[in-house]
Amino acid sequence: QVTLKESGPGILQPSQTLSLTCTFSGFSLSTYGMGVGWIRQPSGKGLEWLANIWWDDDKYYNPSLKNRLTISKDTSNNQAFLKITNVDTADTATYYCARILITTVPHYFDYWGQGVMVTVSS
Amino acid sequence: DIQMTQSPSSLPASLGDRVTITCRASQDIGNYLRWFQQKPGKSPRLMIYGATNLAAGVPSRFSGSRSGSDYSLTISSLESEDMADYYCLQSKESPLTFGSGTKLEIK
Numbered sequence: 743q744v745t746l747k748e749s750g751p752g753i754l755q756p757s758q759t760l761s762l763t764c765t766f767s768g769f770s771l772s773t774y775g776m777g778v779g780w781i782r783q784p785s786g787k788g789l790e791w792l793a794n795i796w797w798d799d800d801k802y803y804n805p806s807l808k809n810r811l812t813i814s815k816d817t818s819n820n821q822a823f824l825k826i827t828n829v830d831t832a833d834t835a836t837y838y839c840a841r842i843l844i845t846t847v848p849h850y851f852d853y854w855g856q857g858v859m860v861t862v863s864s
Numbered sequence: 865d866i867q868m869t870q871s872p873s874s875l876p877a878s879l880g881d882r883v884t885i886t887c888r889a890s891q892d893i894g895n896y897l898r899w900f901q902q903k904p905g906k907s908p909r910l911m912i913y914g915a916t917n918l919a920a921g922v923p924s925r926f927s928g929s930r931s932g933s934d935y936s937l938t939i940s941s942l943e944s945e946d947m948a949d950y951y952c953l954q955s956k957e958s959p960l961t962f963g964s965g966t967k968l969e970i971k
Contacts, residue, residue: 779960781908789900789908789951791960802958805865838907847914850898850955854907 744768746778746839746855753861760826760860764839768853771797771817777842778822779851780813782835790835794842795822829862836860866891866954870963876971877942885937885966887952892933896956899928899937903948911950912937944970 746766754760762780769776780792793813794802803811812825826833836859840851867890877883887897899912910919912928915935925940939946947970952963 788965789953789962791953791962794958794960804959806959847896848955849913850953850960851900851908852910852913852919854909857907 744841744853746841746853748837748839748855748858750837750858750860752859753863754829755864756830756862757828758862760824760829760833760862762824762826762837762839762858762860764822764824764855766820766822766839766841766855769841769843770820771795771815771822773797775844777844777848778815779840779842780822780824781838781840781851782833783838783857784832784835792837793824796842831862834860834862865959866893866957866961868952868954868961868963870952870966872966873964874967874969876969878971879942879944881942883939883942883968885950885952885968887935887963889933889935889954891956893954893956895930896954897928897930897935898953898955900951900953901946901948902951908951942968 750762777796779794795813810827815822836857838857839855841853843849869888895915897915900908901911902908915930916928927938929936950966
């Protein structure tokens with residue numbers, strides 16, 4: 743059974759660094775073809791893809807967030823991480839992590855976490 | 865970046881109606897198109913992958929189709945549990961891009 747769960751600070755101030763953790767079970771990020779992605783959603787708005795990390799440590803980022811994103815993983819503890827530097831109020835959103843699986847083709851986001859709300863406020 | 869233009873943004877419909885939501889891709893994405901359903905306060909749920917394939921556990925009243933660069937999600941006979949937001953996603957190339965969403969609501 744695949745499960746994912748996000749955790750984060752809840753609230754932080756502008757200019758701080760947001761650190762998010764995705765703890766998952768039912769798959770391993772050391773297994774060929776596995777990946778985890780991060781997606782966010784401001785309240786009442788649409789979905790925005792942020793970053794992916796793969797079993798081989800390959801990483802992809804949304805260029806719209808320029809160089810503010812860093813994705814990483816800890817395969818021993820079944821966790822993936824996302825850091826966003828220099829946050830502002832526009833980063834207020836629910837953040838999701840989701841699984842990616844490559845078989846003959848990539849299967850993006852077949853399982854999702856419940857999401858974690860993050861508020862940026864002074 | 866590949867733009868996904870989703871329409872309509874809002875779709876009032878009655879129970880039993882046949883409804884269709886469309887995404888148009890700004891570049892060729894082949895069949896790298898997914899549809900997600902999101903109910904209020906919940907995480908998105910994968911409904912369709914590879915443009916036309918039903919994800920596990922999804923009712924057969926849902927279907928996906930493609931005509932050129934236009935991708936459609938159709939519900940053949942709307943049920944109350946289908947009232948939700950729907951999003952398309954292109955996974956042909958990075959950056960992955962979602963459509964802007966369609967709110968399906970009871971007329």
